[in-house]
């Protein structure tokens with residue numbers, strides 16, 4: 001009997017707390033509306049979305065969090081609160097590499113929350129074009145996977161595009177095996193995107209060694225084809241299974257336990273420093289001895305940490321190689337600024353692709 005009374009009292013306490021939480025949320029939302037008016041008063045073409053401010057809020061909430069909710073859960077809740085508040089300021093439409101059910105869609109909602117409208121398009125190039133043409137303000141594209149490496153198509157797009165990187169998203173990729181009927185061990189065909197097939201190579205060698213692997217344009221397309229073909233299975237996100245009415249038969253079939261993909265948010269915004277940022281640059285270097293050394297020297301001498309370097313053959317005859325370099329810090333930081341200005345005098349081409357907050361969630 002005592003337990004029942006406790007339960008009743010606890011539920012009354014939760015109801016009272018929910019009233020307070022709602023009141024505070026409403027107050028927060030009204031503040032966000034006022035921020036919008038203040039931004040417009042300053043500049044009629046004001047940009048409402050502030051990735052650096054959002055990153056700071058999420059980081060601060062993680063530091064403030066004393067549990068019992070985990071930081072990851074607190075971040076997810078705050079992600080949605082900010083998303084809903086931003087939607088009161090501006091209705092955001094984000095283009096992403098679709099169709100619905102791709103991991104890029106999952107990354108898009110992870111970063112922007114559910115307060116957005118989306119525009120799924122069918123190629124990385126098309127995401128760039130939608131943003132460049134101003135049909136949407138931001139786009140999301142994959143850039144690298146921890147198992148399979150760089151997505152070179154995205155790198156190549158930056159050689160011609162005037163767009164900037166406004167953010168990064170890290171998404172843990174759980175590959176799911178799905179099919180129309182549960183006899184997956186008898187499947188003759190496996191549909192998936194080639195990235196996913198590669199990420200599950202050993203699992204497939206062991207568990208489905210005789211099935212033909214068929215690479216298609218996306219994991220969502222794979223699920224669609226699988227739904228039409230009872231002899232097949234497909235690999236992709238759980239979301240793809242539910243969209244195409246497939247049954248999930250195996251979870252987490254990726255070979256690497258920490259299989260993660262990094263995505264970029266692209267737009268034409270210069271993002272201010274958040275306190276923990278990354279800067280991506282593109283530099284060209286002539287094909288002669290020591291040229292890579294010369295490229296890296298100003299970074300080292302100014303204490304700028306490089307977190308990634310990737311080379312691509314240039315498509316332009318004026319130079320031979322193009323390097324994509326990620327460094328820690330913001331382009332407005334004194335040491336980054338100094339290193340870049342030395343580099344600029346030394347190379348044929350230097351393009352800052354953007355400074356943006358290091359992924360928080």
Ligand SMILES: C=C(O[C@@H]1C=C(C(=O)O)C=C[C@H]1O)C(=O)O
Nearest residue numbers: 032035048049050053082085086
């Ligand atoms: C409220 C603002 O605008 C947007 C909404 C935010 C929020 O709800 O906290 C944070 C940053 C912006 O994307 C702001 O710039 O402070």
